Amino acid sequence: MSLRTATPRVSFRAAPSQSHRHVPKFPTSRCSIFVPRAPMADRRCCIRAQQSESQDGLDKLSPVNESEGNALKIKEWEVRNFQDEVAASQGIRIRRRPPTGPPLHYVGPFEFRIENEENTPRNILEEIIWNKDTEVAWMKEKRPVYMLKKALESAPPARDFVGALKASNLRTGLPGLIAEVKKASPSRGVLRENFDPFECHLLQVEIAQAYEKGGAACLSVLTDEKYFQGSFENLEAIRKAGVKCPLLCKEFIVDAWQIYYARIKGADAVLLIAAVLPDLDIRYMIKICKMLGLAALIEVHNEMEMDRVLGIEGVELIGINNRDLETFEVDISNTKKLLEGKRGQMILEKDIIVVGESGLFTPDDIAYVQESGVRAVLVGESIVKKNDPAKGITELFGKDISL
Numbered sequence: 001m002s003l004r005t006a007t008p009r010v011s012f013r014a015a016p017s018q019s020h021r022h023v024p025k026f027p028t029s030r031c032s033i034f035v036p037r038a039p040m041a042d043r044r045c046c047i048r049a050q051q052s053e054s055q056d057g058l059d060k061l062s063p064v065n066e067s068e069g070n071a072l073k074i075k076e077w078e079v080r081n082f083q084d085e086v087a088a089s090q091g092i093r094i095r096r097r098p099p100t101g102p103p104l105h106y107v108g109p110f111e112f113r114i115e116n117e118e119n120t121p122r123n124i125l126e127e128i129i130w131n132k133d134t135e136v137a138w139m140k141e142k143r144p145v146y147m148l149k150k151a152l153e154s155a156p157p158a159r160d161f162v163g164a165l166k167a168s169n170l171r172t173g174l175p176g177l178i179a180e181v182k183k184a185s186p187s188r189g190v191l192r193e194n195f196d197p198f199e200c201h202l203l204q205v206e207i208a209q210a211y212e213k214g215g216a217a218c219l220s221v222l223t224d225e226k227y228f229q230g231s232f233e234n235l236e237a238i239r240k241a242g243v244k245c246p247l248l249c250k251e252f253i254v255d256a257w258q259i260y261y262a263r264i265k266g267a268d269a270v271l272l273i274a275a276v277l278p279d280l281d282i283r284y285m286i287k288i289c290k291m292l293g294l295a296a297l298i299e300v301h302n303e304m305e306m307d308r309v310l311g312i313e314g315v316e317l318i319g320i321n322n323r324d325l326e327t328f329e330v331d332i333s334n335t336k337k338l339l340e341g342k343r344g345q346m347i348l349e350k351d352i353i354v355v356g357e358s359g360l361f362t363p364d365d366i367a368y369v370q371e372s373g374v375r376a377v378l379v380g381e382s383i384v385k386k387n388d389p390a391k392g393i394t395e396l397f398g399k400d401i402s403l
């Protein structure tokens, strides 16, 4: 059944007393919000200006009263709707929602939500992003960006992620390996059980050390808790354990705040997903990464995303995900398809390193994506599941790449 034709569901619960309500009454439909129309380009600038202000320290706003708070939340709602319009004009299908969630309606003592296409995620990626927006809003409140900026002073130094991939590729003649520390994923469920839940960080550290021993150039550490059972504590523990491979913070970045947070937790690179972030956000976030000494791995899945990213100044690292994050389908020929013809030519001219991501299990798979033009690969499942992940790397490449 298509979501478009799905019958709206309504959920009710008794409303708290008026004085305890923190959720504003949003307008019931997008059309009822009056906003002066401006050309799309102007509107984009306006959205970005509002966002960068809050990301650059205006989080220290003076306390506001309840009606001002509600007005701010309504403004946020309007901005998100603009963002969706801008994103859709770039072919982005993932919509954004305010951290406060879908609108509530009040009838007498009841509050209710109408569940329809507007407020129900269309796929897992959209669901992850909506949850991430809420999670980040909460984390930002606890540690505003000015606090993170202060903590940067004591963060471990950033290491050269791109340099490590290039060096490994030159040394072995094979794609540099970004080995992924991942306990679970929405598509594959739990990949690696922790035998003792209290030893969780230890196990992740052991896997990271085994990857390094096996010849990985860099590591990718999942930090999302809800869908991947990862954590920032894992990232920090791996960094503190003295693992020398540069670390990619594998997170769903929706706000520049997360880049600062990743850096203070020891990341050397972050992931930016083109299916989620409009061009202006990617540009802005690349600048922040450069300022913090981080590499940005920009992930694409289709031609449209690749073309958008090739038009962005300063991109050094592009990941081609063979997994469709909306349907979970994996097809490694996607890497080849996206590197054919003028796109491959442009990548060579710009000296961009391409990373083949997902679904790589055998030496033949590695050879296939290498022949397509990648100089690095990002691999999780096929090595993380092995009892000896270092041996898993040797099996994956068909030779010992640590030598």
Ligand SMILES: O=C(O)c1ccccc1NCC(=O)[C@H](O)[C@H](O)COP(=O)(O)O
Residues within 6 Å of the ligand: 124, 125, 180, 182, 185, 186, 187, 188, 321, 323, 325, 328, 357, 358, 359, 360, 378, 379, 380, 381, 382
């Ligand atoms: O893997 C998922 O289920 C997933 C779902 C939603 C968003 C992202 C998802 N995975 C991230 C990745 O693409 C992989 O972790 C990464 O590329 C490694 O893939 P693999 O070697 O196949 O484990």
